[in-house]
Amino acid sequence: MQLARVVGTVVSSRKEPNITGLKLLVVKPLDEEGRETGNALVAADAVGAGPDEVVLVAAGSSARQTEATDKRPIDLVILAIVDSWSVGNDVKYRK
Amino acid sequence: MQLARVVGTVVSSRKEPNITGLKLLVVKPLDEEGRETGNALVAADAVGAGPDEVVLVAAGSSARQTEATDKRPIDLVILAIVDSWSVGNDVKYRK
Amino acid sequence: MQLARVVGTVVSSRKEPNITGLKLLVVKPLDEEGRETGNALVAADAVGAGPDEVVLVAAGSSARQTEATDKRPIDLVILAIVDSWSVGNDVKYRK
Amino acid sequence: MQLARVVGTVVSSRKEPNITGLKLLVVKPLDEEGRETGNALVAADAVGAGPDEVVLVAAGSSARQTEATDKRPIDLVILAIVDSWSVGNDVKYRK
Amino acid sequence: MQLARVVGTVVSSRKEPNITGLKLLVVKPLDEEGRETGNALVAADAVGAGPDEVVLVAAGSSARQTEATDKRPIDLVILAIVDSWSVGNDVKYRK
Numbered sequence: 001m002q003l004a005r006v007v008g009t010v011v012s013s014r015k016e017p018n019i020t021g022l023k024l025l026v027v028k029p030l031d032e033e034g035r036e037t038g039n040a041l042v043a044a045d046a047v048g049a050g051p052d053e054v055v056l057v058a059a060g061s062s063a064r065q066t067e068a069t070d071k072r073p074i075d076l077v078i079l080a081i082v083d084s085w086s087v088g089n090d091v092k093y094r095k
Numbered sequence: 096m097q098l099a100r101v102v103g104t105v106v107s108s109r110k111e112p113n114i115t116g117l118k119l120l121v122v123k124p125l126d127e128e129g130r131e132t133g134n135a136l137v138a139a140d141a142v143g144a145g146p147d148e149v150v151l152v153a154a155g156s157s158a159r160q161t162e163a164t165d166k167r168p169i170d171l172v173i174l175a176i177v178d179s180w181s182v183g184n185d186v187k188y189r190k
Numbered sequence: 191m192q193l194a195r196v197v198g199t200v201v202s203s204r205k206e207p208n209i210t211g212l213k214l215l216v217v218k219p220l221d222e223e224g225r226e227t228g229n230a231l232v233a234a235d236a237v238g239a240g241p242d243e244v245v246l247v248a249a250g251s252s253a254r255q256t257e258a259t260d261k262r263p264i265d266l267v268i269l270a271i272v273d274s275w276s277v278g279n280d281v282k283y284r285k
Numbered sequence: 286m287q288l289a290r291v292v293g294t295v296v297s298s299r300k301e302p303n304i305t306g307l308k309l310l311v312v313k314p315l316d317e318e319g320r321e322t323g324n325a326l327v328a329a330d331a332v333g334a335g336p337d338e339v340v341l342v343a344a345g346s347s348a349r350q351t352e353a354t355d356k357r358p359i360d361l362v363i364l365a366i367v368d369s370w371s372v373g374n375d376v377k378y379r380k
Numbered sequence: 381m382q383l384a385r386v387v388g389t390v391v392s393s394r395k396e397p398n399i400t401g402l403k404l405l406v407v408k409p410l411d412e413e414g415r416e417t418g419n420a421l422v423a424a425d426a427v428g429a430g431p432d433e434v435v436l437v438a439a440g441s442s443a444r445q446t447e448a449t450d451k452r453p454i455d456l457v458i459l460a461i462v463d464s465w466s467v468g469n470d471v472k473y474r475k
Contacts, residue, residue, distance in 0.1 A: 001309070001327040001361055003295070008127065008182035010098070012151065015175035016141050016161045024096070024151070024175075026127060026182060032292065032311060032325035040127035040182075042096040042151060046301050046358075051183075056297065056309070056327055061156045061251075061346045061441075062360035066301050069358075073141075073160035073174045075153045076096055079358045080300035080309075087293035087311060087325075088336075102222065103277035105193070107246065110270035111236050111256050119191070119246070119270075121222060121277060135222035135277075137191040137246055146278075156251045156346075156441075168236075168259075168269045170252035171191055197412065198467035200383070202436065205460035206426050206446050214381070214436070214460075216412060216467060230412035230467075232381040232436055241468075251346075251441045263426075263445035263459045265438045266381055286404070286422040286456055288390070317387065317406060317420035331396050331453075341392065341404070341422055346441045347455035351396050354453075364453045365395035365404075372388035372406060372420075373431070 001056045003030040006049050010042055018072050034093050043076040044069050054093055056080040096151045098125040101144050105137055113167050127182050138171040139164050149188055151175040191246045193220040196239050200232055208262050222277050233266040234259050244283055246270040286341045288315040291334050295327055303357050319378050328361040329354050341365040381436045383410040386429050390422055398452050412467050423456040424449050436460040
């Protein structure tokens with residue numbers, strides 16, 4: 001999984017019927033210091049994440065192992081909202 | 096998933112029987128500002144996308160979870176045409 | 191999928207029994223201008239591709255969705271020989 | 286698989302029910318000399334790994350092939366604690 | 381698949397029961413000229429590969445399609461020992 005920040009939303013009216021009802025959010029992966037790194041990705045939301053929240057995303061077939069995404073053409077899912085993470089003895093982020 | 100722009104088409108007459116009938120489009124991934132980033136990829140079209148349209152693509156086994164691509168040797172599918180996306184309060188793209 | 195060029199062959203006599211009979215080709219991914227980009231990969235051939243031909247390759251579990259590769263430990267398959275591709279109004283390659 | 290070092294922990298109270306009870310650790314991939322390389326990732330722990338330990342991680346659908354992660358939306362798992370590794374005749378790491 | 385060279389070994393006594401008995405080797409991917417490229421990876425051995433041998437590795441779920449790795453949390457397998465490979469008319473490697 002990767003740490004990521006929710007930075008935006010995607011709206012689509014013409015889409016595969018199999019993704020209807022899913023909320024699609026723009027996320028940016030974070031490094032262990034909480035800095036945005038790499039390109040924006042689009043994830044389906046399985047936990048009710050909101051703007052600016054720090055989340056965990058899972059990719060690939062694992063992204064389909066939630067009730068919200070089961071058997072859907074989804075390759076990235078938000079599976080948790082992060083309360084905090086630490087590296088060594090340093091708390092790097094607290095909600 | 097990734098934001099991408101449809102930039103071209105691929106024609107093939109000698110191919111695995113299992114992909115017959117699929118439209119294959121050249122797409123370029125986009126960053127959150129809408130700039131093309133990274134190398135061109137080829138995606139199967141599940142939603143009737145056309146040239147220059149901004150789309151969402153899903154990769155890996157998730158690319159086979161549409162009616163058009165089920166059980167086919169397809170590792171990238173266009174699963175939605177994007178109407179708009181926003182980052183923070185800025186609309187970065189509107190169709 | 192990715193555009194690629196067939197640049198070579200691999201010979202192996204000691205191998206997993208499950209890949210016996212497959213032709214293994216060295217391929218180089220191409221960008222949308224037809225330039226080689228990134229490292230060489232080795233793909234199983236499902237369509238009778240030959241040296242210097244431009245092909246489409248599919249990766250991951252999708253590489254096993256052909257008759258030639260079904261249930262085999264193959265993570266990259268050549269699934270089509272490309273006749274031509276275009277970007278915008280420019281034909282970038284014609285066989 | 287990749288060699289990695291456990292560098293931290295992630296805490297989340299709002300998450301997909303399907304990951305409840307899993308310990309989520311921040312890991313950094315290591316090169317063959319034992320130097321951290323690339324971005325931090327988050328892995329589910331299947332072997333009771335602790336801080337600063339060197340571990341092996343498996344990604345993708347393979348990350349779900351442990352008792353701890355079966356059918357869960359987990360794309361990275363710690364599947365072994367490394368005692369030592371060698372390159373050529375040099376022991377590069379010993380616990 | 382990727383060409384790679386076996387450069388080392390990994391020893392682990394505390395591990396997921398499901399990988400018991402597998403030999404884990406450190407491999408370095410090779411480019412088409414036979415030069416090491418990218419970071420070291422760890423692969424399960426399905427063919428009895430030894431130090432310094434040039435091999436083919438398959439990644440992802442395809443790494444589980446061998447008798448040695450079936451249903452195991454393995455995301456990289458050595459599936460062949462390479463006798464030779466050629467690019468164009470040049471033999472780049474011969475065992």
